[in-house]
Every structure is written in C-alpha cells, then in structure tokens.
Amino acid sequence: MSFLNNAITGISLGSIYAIIALGYTMVYGIAKMLNFAHGDVIMVGAYVCFLAMGNAGLPSVVGVLLAVAVCTVLGIVIERLAYKPLRAAPSLAVLITAIGVSYLLQNSAQILWGAATKTFRPIVEGSLVLVPGQLSISYVAILSVVCCIVVMVALSVFTGQTKMGKAMRACSEDKAAAQLMGIDVDATISMTFAIGSALAAIAGVLMCSAYPVLSPTTGSLPGIRAFTAAVFGGIGSVPGALLGGILLGVIETFAKAYISTDLSDAVVFAVLIIVLLVRPAGLLGKYVPEKV
Amino acid sequence: MKKINKNSLNGFVNYGIIIAAFIVLQILIGKGVLSNSLQSLLVPACCYIVMAVSLNLTVGILGELSLGHGGFMSLGAFSGIVASILLQDLIPMAPVRLAVSMVVGALAGALGGVIVGVPVLRLQGDYLAIVTLAFGQIIKNIIMVLYVGVDETGIHVAASSDRFVLAPGGTAIIKGPMGAVGVAKLASFTAGAILILITLLVVQNLVNSRSGRAIMALRDNRIAAESVGINVTKYKLMAFVTSAALAGAAGALFGLNYSSTVASKFDFNTSILVLVFVVLGGLGSIRGSIIAAALLYVLPELLRKFDIAEYRMLIYAIVLILVMLATNNDQLKSMLGRIIPKRKGAVSNG
Numbered sequence: 001m002s003f004l005n006n007a008i009t010g011i012s013l014g015s016i017y018a019i020i021a022l023g024y025t026m027v028y029g030i031a032k033m034l035n036f037a038h039g040d041v042i043m044v045g046a047y048v049c050f051l052a053m054g055n056a057g058l059p060s061v062v063g064v065l066l067a068v069a070v071c072t073v074l075g076i077v078i079e080r081l082a083y084k085p086l087r088a089a090p091s092l093a094v095l096i097t098a099i100g101v102s103y104l105l106q107n108s109a110q111i112l113w114g115a116a117t118k119t120f121r122p123i124v125e126g127s128l129v130l131v132p133g134q135l136s137i138s139y140v141a142i143l144s145v146v147c148c149i150v151v152m153v154a155l156s157v158f159t160g161q162t163k164m165g166k167a168m169r170a171c172s173e174d175k176a177a178a179q180l181m182g183i184d185v186d187a188t189i190s191m192t193f194a195i196g197s198a199l200a201a202i203a204g205v206l207m208c209s210a211y212p213v214l215s216p217t218t219g220s221l222p223g224i225r226a227f228t229a230a231v232f233g234g235i236g237s238v239p240g241a242l243l244g245g246i247l248l249g250v251i252e253t254f255a256k257a258y259i260s261t262d263l264s265d266a267v268v269f270a271v272l273i274i275v276l277l278v279r280p281a282g283l284l285g286k287y288v289p290e291k292v
Numbered sequence: 293m294k295k296i297n298k299n300s301l302n303g304f305v306n307y308g309i310i311i312a313a314f315i316v317l318q319i320l321i322g323k324g325v326l327s328n329s330l331q332s333l334l335v336p337a338c339c340y341i342v343m344a345v346s347l348n349l350t351v352g353i354l355g356e357l358s359l360g361h362g363g364f365m366s367l368g369a370f371s372g373i374v375a376s377i378l379l380q381d382l383i384p385m386a387p388v389r390l391a392v393s394m395v396v397g398a399l400a401g402a403l404g405g406v407i408v409g410v411p412v413l414r415l416q417g418d419y420l421a422i423v424t425l426a427f428g429q430i431i432k433n434i435i436m437v438l439y440v441g442v443d444e445t446g447i448h449v450a451a452s453s454d455r456f457v458l459a460p461g462g463t464a465i466i467k468g469p470m471g472a473v474g475v476a477k478l479a480s481f482t483a484g485a486i487l488i489l490i491t492l493l494v495v496q497n498l499v500n501s502r503s504g505r506a507i508m509a510l511r512d513n514r515i516a517a518e519s520v521g522i523n524v525t526k527y528k529l530m531a532f533v534t535s536a537a538l539a540g541a542a543g544a545l546f547g548l549n550y551s552s553t554v555a556s557k558f559d560f561n562t563s564i565l566v567l568v569f570v571v572l573g574g575l576g577s578i579r580g581s582i583i584a585a586a587l588l589y590v591l592p593e594l595l596r597k598f599d600i601a602e603y604r605m606l607i608y609a610i611v612l613i614l615v616m617l618a619t620n621n622d623q624l625k626s627m628l629g630r631i632i633p634k635r636k637g638a639v640s641n642g
Contacts, residue, residue, distance in 0.1 A: 028418075034418060034421070082613055082617070085617050085620070085621065086616070086617065086620055088620075088622075089616075089620035090620075092351070092357065092571055092575070093571070093616050093619070093620050095357075096567070096568060096571045096572075096612065096616050097612075097613055097616040097617070099564055099567075099568065099612070100609050100610075100612035100613035100616065101609075101613060103605060103606075103608065103609035103612070104606065104609035104610060104613065106605075107603075107605040107606040107609060108606060111603065111606065224425070224429075224560065227422070228422065228426065231418075231419065231422045235418070260437065260451075260452075262433065262436055262437045262469075263433060263434070263437060265429055265430075265433045266429070266430045266433035266434055269426035269427070269429050269430050269433075270426075270430060272422070272423070272426050273411075273412070273423055273426055273427070276415060276419055276422075276423055277411050277412075277414075277415075280414065280415050280416075280419060281419070
C-alpha cells in the first residue's frame with residue numbers, strides 16, 4: 001500500500017514538474033535561452049492566488065484565473081524589457097540577465113509580501129478514499145494529473161493545428177527563414193513566454209496546494225528540478241518535458257521513501273547525469289550531428 | 293635586452309595590482325582606518341577573486357559554461373577543514389597548517405574536477421552547464437548528511453547521526469546539516485593575497501603556454517582545432533581540473549576563515565555569484581575578473597550599513613540587468629567606440 005501511495009504522490013508531483021518543465025522547454029526551443037527566472041514566476045503566481053483567496057476572499061477559481069492573468073502579463077513584460085534587447089547578444093549575457101530577473105522577482109516579492117513563510121490554503125481540499133485508512137488520493141493530486149494531461153493535449157493541438165502554433169515551430173527551427181515567410185518572430189516569442197508563464201502560474205498554485213508553504217524563494221528549487229526534468233526528457237521537446245517531469249517526480253518520491261529524505265536531490269541529479277551520459281540530448285531529445 | 297611580450301607584461305601588471313592593493317590595505321589596517329567589519333571582508337574577497345579567476349579559466353578561456361563552481365569550493369572547504377583539524381598536533385605552526393590544508397583542498401577540488409570532467413566534458417553547451425549544476429547540488433546534498441569525526445581509534449565517517457559514534461574525548465569535525473564546527477580560524481589576509489598571486493601565476497602561465505593556446509583554439513572552433521591534431525579531452529580536462537583545484541584551494545581558505553561552515557553556503561547561488569563576477573568582468577579577462585569580484589563582493593556588504601539594506605539585493609538585481617542590457621546595446625557600443633579607441637587583443641564574447 002505504501003508503494004501505491006508513493007507512486008501516486010510521485011506521479012502527481014511529477015505532473016506539476018512537467019507543467020513547469022513545459023515552460024522551460026518551450027522557451028528554450030524557441031529562444032534558445034535558459035530562462036532562470038521561470039521558477040520565480042511560479043512563486044509570483046502562487047502569491048497572487050494566495051492574496052486573492054486570503055485577503056480579498058475571492059473563490060479559488062477566480063484566484064487561479066487571476067494568477068494566470070498576472071503571470072501571463074509578467075512573462076510578456078519580462079521578455080519585452082529584459083530579453084528582447086538581447087536577441088543578438090551572446091547566450092551567456094542572456095543567462096546572466098535571466099539570473100538578474102530571478103533575483104529581482106525574489107527580492108521584490110520579499111519587499112512586497114515579507115520574508116516570512118505563509119501557509120497556503122489548498123484550492124481544493126479533502127481526498128478520495130479508496131481503501132479507508134490505507135489508500136487515499138488527495139483531490140489536489142487528481143487535479144494536478146488532470147491539469148497536466150489537459151495542458152499536454154491542448155499544447156499538442158495548439159502547436160500542431162493552429163497558425164500561431166505552426167509559427168512557433170517554424171521559429172524554433174529557423175528564425176531567419178520563418179521571418180522570410182512572413183512570420184512575426186517577436187510576437188511569436190512573446191506568445192511563447194506568455195504561454196510558459198501562464199503554465200507556471202497554474203503549476204505554482206498546484207504546487208502550493210500540495211505543499212502549502214509559500215515564501216519568496218518557494219519557486220527556485222522546484223524551478224531547478226523542473227529544469228532538470230526538461231533536460232532529462234530532452235530540452236526543446238514537449239513530450240520529453242512530460243516524460244522527464246513524471247520520471248523526476250517518481251524518482252524523487254521513491255528516493256525520499258526508500259533511500260533517504262536528505263539524499264533525494266543527490267539521487268535525482270545522479271540519475272540525470274547518468275541519463276545524459278548515455279543519451280547526451282536527453283531521453284526524447286533529437287541528437288543533431290554537427291555539420292562542418 | 294629581450295623584448296617582453298605584451299601578454300606577459302599584462303600579467304606583470306596584474307601581479308602589481310594585487311601587491312599594491314595588499315600593501316595599501318595593510319597600511320590602512322595599520323593606521324586603523326579600516327573598520328573591523330571591512331577587515332572581515334578581506335579574506336572572503338580574496339577567496340572570491342580566486343574563484344572568479346579560476347572560473348574564468350573554464351568559462352572565458354575554455355568556453356564551457358559551468359554552474360557548479362561552488363561545488364568545488366565546497367569540496368575544498370570541507371576537506372581543508374578536516375585536514376586542518378587532523379593535523380593539529382602534527383603541525384603546530386598555523387601558517388604551515390593553513391598551507392597544507394589549502395593544498396589538501398586543492399587536491400580535493402582537482403579530484404572532483406576529474407570525476408566530473410572525464411565523463412561530462414563529452415557533453416556540450418547547455419547540457420554541460422546542467423550537469424555541473426547537478427554536481428554542485430549533489431556535493432551540497434552529500435555534505436549535508438555527512439558526519440566526520442576523529443578519536444583515539446582513528447577517523448570516523450558516517451552518513452547518519454545514529455551511526456556516528458565517537459569514543460569519549462573524540463572531536464566531531466563535520467556534523468551533517470550543522471556543518472563543520474569548532475574550526476580554528478587559520479586564514480589571514482596575507483594568505484589570501486598569496487593565494488591570489490599563486491592563482492594568477494598558474495592561470496596566466498597556462499594561458500600563455502602552448503597548452504593555453506590549444507585550449508583557446510578549442511573554444512574558438514572545436515572542429516578546426518581537432519582537425520589540426522589538438523587532443524580535445526586532454527586540453528579540456530586540463531583547463532577544467534586546474535580551475536577546480538584553484539576553487540578547492542579558495543574553498544579551504546574560505547572554510548578556515550570562519551569557526552563554523554555549513555554546506556548550504558556553497559550552493560547554486562554561490563556558483564551564480566561567481567559567474568556574474570566573471571561575466572561582468574569580461575570573459576577571458578583575468579584583470580576584469582579580479583576587479584569585478586573585489587568590487588561586487590564588497591559593494592553589497594557596504595550597502596548593508598545604509599537605510600537601504602532592505603533594497604540591497606533589489607538594487608543589485610536591477611544593476612545586473614541594466615549592465616547586461618547596456619553592454620550589449622549596439623548604439624551604446626558604437627558611441628563608446630568613438631570615444632574610446634578600440635582595445636587591441638580584447639577577447640570577444642562568443
């Protein structure tokens with residue numbers, strides 16, 4: 001029974017990682033940059049939802065929608081102000097800027113909302129009892145998995161069928177060629193950031209519902225783990241982010257349960273290193289041979 | 293007289309800057325101008341300068357992004373602390389014990405560099421970055437659960453507090469999440485300055501040697517370098533391990549500057565901080581790393597004194613973003629280019 005419980009926890013945690021990893025992987029695929037501020041957008045989303053539900057007393061659905069709206073705008077603003085001027089700059093300059101944005105968000109949150117940790121009220125409470133006293137699934141866990149599946153399906157339809165989605169894929173393959181075909185590359189990149197940040201808001205609310213502590217640094221560690229998940233599955237690949245996220249969540253939960261709580265991070269990262277050594281482009285990543 | 297080449301002249305200027313800064317600071321300390329809180333920043337500043345110069349070897353000279361430099365510092369710090377406590381009776385003279393501990397730290401860093409470098413340098417670009425990040429996290433995580441102690445029967449190492457039993461009279465050196473405690477503060481500003489000089493000696497001589505040129509050739513075009521017979525793994529590893537060893541030595545000095553040290557001090561943020569020094573100082577520019585590390589380490593600490601303490605990191609973040617935007621702005625660049633004649637031999641970012 002404890003095995004089943006752990007598997008359920010792992011999959012629901014993994015679903016949250018997968019949603020965050022999608023944001024990383026889409027931005028990487030299109031802008032070829034590691035957006036280190038992504039984790040902190042999660043934190044902002046969680047705070048907005050917390051304040052809307054706690055201080056303003058709004059229903060949880062409104063809180064979530066508000067969080068998504070704020071994060072979407074935040075994502076577009078960050079992209080316009082900080083990343084767009086650096087389109088032609090070396091990737092390291094963009095990376096440092098992203099780190100700067102990450103510090104900026106964390107410290108703004110600390111000044112605005114204080115450094116003390118807050119207790120997040122889950123957006124849905126209670127759990128589904130399968131075997132009384134032994135096996136139960138919290139509604140948050142179910143919601144996480146459902147959200148992850150819905151997001152995945154919606155994204156595959158979006159990138160596969162719609163014009164905007166096709167433009168996105170074209171940009172990630174070759175920006176110059178896409179521009180020649182009449183695609184507005186800047187708008188497409190903004191769109192990608194908007195979608196990624198909206199997903200980060202959803203993930204933030206789900207994560208804080210499952211693990212109800214909220215502080216200005218809440219987003220950074222899950223951010224790094226989800227980033228690992230994206231690399232694990234093959235960065236730039238949408239199904240890879242799902243696979244990587246779920247695997248990471250399951251490995252982390254089992255490592256906590258059967259090896260050691262303190263060493264779970266070490267186990268996760270060790271698995272990542274081994275996977276990258278065998279498959280240098282991640283599990284589902286395409287290995288592109290270098291042309292001379 | 294033999295003509296001194298420009299690179300070595302540049303190197304001598306760097307030694308000169310460090311020695312001059314050291315003498316000036318010593319005079320200021322002697323006259324009592326420097327407050328205690330400022331004096332306490334000197335040794336960590338030295339450590340961060342060494343960290344920045346050594347990371348510049350990996351990022352600027354070798355051209356590989358490393359996000360786990362703090363991991364090597366951590367290895368050096370804890371092995372240095374363990375060495376200094378174990379050698380307490382054997383080597384009573386503090387400066388010698390410090391030197392030996394720093395050598396042990398450097399060896400530990402180098403060992404870590406080999407362990408990470410051999411398999412990982414096959415990967416490229418962002419994948420290499422993520423593995424170095426993972427390595428830094430693993431080191432931090434392992435040291436957080438590590439217990440090391442010594443008693444009459446020998447050294448004890450355990451992975452949990454229940455299995456960690458010492459005979460009465462034994463000393464615990466590393467106590468898991470509490471880190472290393474009861475460390476004798478051996479570090480001194482003089483030792484820090486000497487470490488910087490040694491680092492400069494190692495890095496500058498490496499860069500200006502045949503191997504250094506091979507390493508830079510790999511950075512500029514790996515395939516072309518490989519096709520003229522440069523051994524990729526050998527030279528990559530050479531730069532990476534040297535960088536890790538220097539970080540280990542800096543870590544040992546850093547660890548021996550405080551009476552207690554926890555592993556979370558050397559986390560992802562530390563690695564990023566050093567990377568920021570390197571990038572703002574200028575990739576490939578040793579002097580840039582020294583100046584950026586010294587200024588950027590001391591400035592936020594100075595800001596603590598003012599009323600804006602709360603906004604300290606916020607200002608830091610904004611400055612960081614603005615500097616990156618300004619230095620990569622084409623209009624600003626061409627404007628500066630007209631005012632300041634273009635420096636020759638400046639390493640371009642790439």
